[in-house]
Amino acid sequence: MGIRYKIIIFISISFVVLGVFLDSFISSKISQAFNQRLVDKAQKVAYLLEQTEQDGILNENLFGRLSRFVEVQSTDKEVKGIAVLKSLEDVYASNILEINNYTQQFDRIENKEEYQRNDSVFYLKTPIYSNSIVDEEKQISCTVLIELYTREVDENLSEILITLRYIILFITISILVLVIIFAESIVKTILGLVEQSKIISSGNYTNFISSKRKDELGTLARSLNDMRENILSSTKKIIEFNKKMSDSIYYAETIQNALLPEDSFYADNFQDYFYIYKPKDIISGDFYWSHKDKDGNLYVCAGDCTGHGVSGAFMTMIANALLNQVIVEENISSPELILTRLRELLINTLNKDLDSESDSGEQLKNGMDVSFCLFDANQKILQFSAANQVMILIRDEEVQLVKGDAQPIGLHTKMVDFTKQEIQLQKNDQLYLFSDGYIDQFGGPSFKRYKRGKFVKTMKNICAQSMISQKKALEQEFEDWKGESEQVDDIIVMGFKI
Known part of the structure; x- marks a missing residue:
């Protein structure tokens, strides 16, 4: 339900409640006023009787004067009856025929309580002291019982109340309509502002x-x-x-x-190959690098630098420059020595402006994980070294994991020399280098990491296919696993067939 209808309903209910309250309150006040008029009338009659008795205006005896007064007052259309009495058994003057039937009411009247019955009002005016009646040398007070007609008063009251209710209803409806019109103009403005706010929030x-x-x-x-x-x-x-x-x-x-190698390099030097290079953002913190020396030896490197995006991309450029320096300029050709020298140069390059104590935590963050392969063209031997990475070797559909050293290229709490492993290659051997971007991807039915074990199993299942088919299968597997979730890291996967 919109705010417009809520406000209209609230205002309507409020005015209905207010109208009922005003009707009840005003009706009560008018009814009290009419009853008070009758009471005032009875008081006036009783007062006149008291004055008549005390002043001795009428030249008659007491009972004659009282009877005469009762007779005169009875000509008033509103006066139904008057009785002057000391008790129900001792009546001085009366024209009330049913005086003996008021036994129960008389006690109430003597207690100065107003009493109503059907269309009559009974009222007591005391004391009236008689100058003519003496009992044991004391003046005797008497009670005046006055009975007034109320039918005409009630009819007038009913007409007034009906008219009043129409007036209240008319005024209430009129004010309600005006208030609703005013509220509608406010609500219309508010709703317009709400719509404009939605438009602004949408861009x-x-x-x-x-x-x-x-x-x-x-x-x-x-x-x-x-x-x-x-x-x-x-x-x-x-x-x-x-x-x-x-x-x-x-x-x-x-x-x-x-700065990345051209595809022709791999096409010219391997039976078959593929690579998946998929930055998380536009530019990547993962990289691959290749070189062929004068003896025909092939150098292939896949790396994962600290960070991704702009910071990672700058790291890849540093790594590219340092690899060229170590291998091309310094002619270091053994993989473990290449990684050791690369670490030395990277530490000097990244940390030369950092304080050794205060920035030690920042120094440890900077670095890269690298897989490095040297293919000996003459002996068909693969020399492999790695920093925090693993290589997959598939031979005759059997999977072997070739693990590198558990330390990065960069500062580390325990830095030791890198090691290398030599593998005698055979025809149709398949080698895979990869960063952790693929295996760290969250997704799947349980939204969990892909993990290396699942990746190895996937590679084993697709190894019989051509390299281009393997690439398509891996890309589809990644998209199916990722689903609608965000890619968490840069990805590099490289495959070579000997």
Whole structure:
């Protein structure tokens, strides 16, 4: 239910309750006023009787005067009956025929209580002291019992109440309609502001909120317009800034891709191959590097640098430059020596501006994990060294895991010399280098990591296929596993068939 209907229902219920309360309250007050009029009438009659008796206006004996007064007052259309009495057994004067039937009511009257019965009101006025009646040398007080007609009063009261209810109903409905119209104008403005807020929140900042109101709602509308202008201005600045950043990143991507080996290198030197290079962002912290020396030996490296995106991409460029320095310029050809020298150069390059004590934690973060292969062209021997990585070798559909050293290229709590392993290659051997981006991906029915064991099993299942088919199978497997979730890291997977 919308706010419009809630407000209308609330106002309607409030006015109905108010109308019922006013009807009950005013009716009660009017009824009390009419009853008070009857009481005042009875008081007046009793007062006149008292004055008549005490002043001795009528030249008659007591009973004659009382009877005469009762007779005169009885001509009043509102006076049904008058009785002057000391008790129900001692009546001085009366024209009330049913005086003997008032036994129960008389006690109430003597207690000065107003009593109503059907269409009559009984009222007591005491004391009246008689100047003519003396009992044991004391003046005797008497009681006046007055019976008044109320039928006409009740009829008038009923007519007034009916008229009053119509007036209250008319006024209530009129005010209700005016309030609803006023509330509707406010609600309409509020709903308009809500719709405009939704439009703004959706990213459309072109709509202008028109409002001529001078109250708080008008101020709110103008504030929304100001906010829209500020957001629009800020958005334009952000778009311009993002464009500049994107242009820079795409240019960095071009540079990074230019540093990667060409596909022809692998096509010329291996029976078959594939690689999956899939950055998490536009540019990657994973890289691959290759080189062929003058003796025909092949150097192939797959690395995973600290971070991804811009920071990771800068690390890959440093790694590329250092590999060229170590292998091409310094002519170091043994994989374990290459990794050891690479670590030394990387530590010096990254940490030369850091304080050795205060920035020790930052020093440990910087580095890379690397798999490095040297293919001896003459002896058909593979020399393998790795930092925190594993190589998969599949021979005759049997899987072997060739593990590297458990330390990175970079500062580490326990740094030792890297080692190498030599493998005599056979025809149709298949080798796979990979970073942890593929196996760390979250997904699947239970949304968990892919893990290395599952990756090895997948490679075994598809190893009989061609390298290009293996690539497609791995890419499809990754997408199926990832589903709608986000890619968590950069990915590099390389496969070679000897």
